[in-house]
Amino acid sequence: MTSSQEADAVHASACDNCRTPLQGGFCHQCGQNAHNPLRSFGHAVEEVFESFWHLDGRIFRTLRTLLSPGTLANAYLAGHRAPYVAPLRLFVIVSVLTFFVAKLTLHIGEVTLPEPPPTADGTTNLVAKPDESGIDFSKQTTVEGVIKQRDQTLEGLVSARAGVPRGLGFVRERIEENIYATQRLARERIVQLQPNHPSLAQPDLYPAGAPLPEIPMRALISIDGKPFDADTNPVRVDWLPDFANRWFNKKLARAEENVPRIAQDPEYFVTRLIGSVPSALFVLVPVFALLLKLAYIETRRVYLEHLVVALYSHAYLCLCILVLCLIQALGNLVPSGNFWLKIPQWTAQLAVLAWMPVYLFWMQQRVYRQHWIFTAIKFCVLGTLYYLMLVMAIFFLALTTWVNT
Structure with missing residues (x-):
């Protein structure tokens, strides 16, 4: 049986979803893939890794293009969308992979x-x-x-x-x-x-x-000189309704209970904190796109164009964090007391950290095509604002992780 015959063997004659007669690998009526993962183990595996393998290599082409500052964003904004992964999908893939690896490789050491x-x-x-x-x-x-x-x-x-x-x-x-x-x-x-x-x-x-x-x-928390207790001596905020005060005291009691657990096992807390970072990024990315819109309002670009730039820039930052984690994992194989063998690890990590702001500046310059002086001013202002937002987000994440651990 030829390869084409094998392909036809796992294709249905009609779409399983809408029963439209099939004329190719996809239904022209509803767009469903003609491949049935239940009829072929190979296609079942492809379903699991759809983001990578069903993109016909686009993920690798996209990552390769992403390494050049601004090239991917300019190509996508110019309408060359078919060869590349969509910005949101790329960001989801890279961010989830990055912080999954970070949870496995970053350790604060045993207490x-x-x-x-x-x-x-x-x-x-x-x-x-x-x-x-x-x-x-x-x-x-x-x-x-x-x-x-x-x-x-x-x-x-x-x-x-x-x-x-x-x-x-x-x-x-x-x-x-x-x-x-x-x-x-x-x-x-x-x-x-x-x-x-x-x-x-x-x-x-x-x-x-x-x-x-x-x-x-x-007590860690005292109210009117007496130990805090969510039932007998709670915190009372007058302008909050009763249900909100009950919820607040419940979380406060949970936070007090978690103090010894976090102190004795801080790595568990850090792991939970790292796992919640992608959720925070989904909030920060659109906010950063709004800052780009305000900074470059004279360009008359629509908000979604700035969102593309924000998604690709954050995807690259996640990629750099992934590289830092992998370098750290390799460095962990070197004995801690061997100073000279640690130098290549530190050098590589320092190079990645130093390149990250250079890449972002270069990307901003290439995408918006303004004089480098104006780009530098806007880059510094945007970077400062985003840094403050990032600190606030990390503080909020740490607080929510603490009370929900």
């Missing part, structure tokens, strides 16, 4: 607490390393100096423990470990200085392993 030093009996519980916790009595040459430093340290630790907000219990536990460690290390230093000193016969104020006196923990 680890110092391992405690061994006690006299060889165990390692309830203490922290002197050099990492700041507890060190080695400089004291008299027992009186050790006792004075011990008491001052204990006073500060107990005061700090009392000020730990509710929801930061893991911080309180670390302070308690240092309280026990302070007494143990002070006792060991006294033994070194004067093994028979009378203070060694006295019990510690806070015996190791024994629970410390319970104290009320300060």
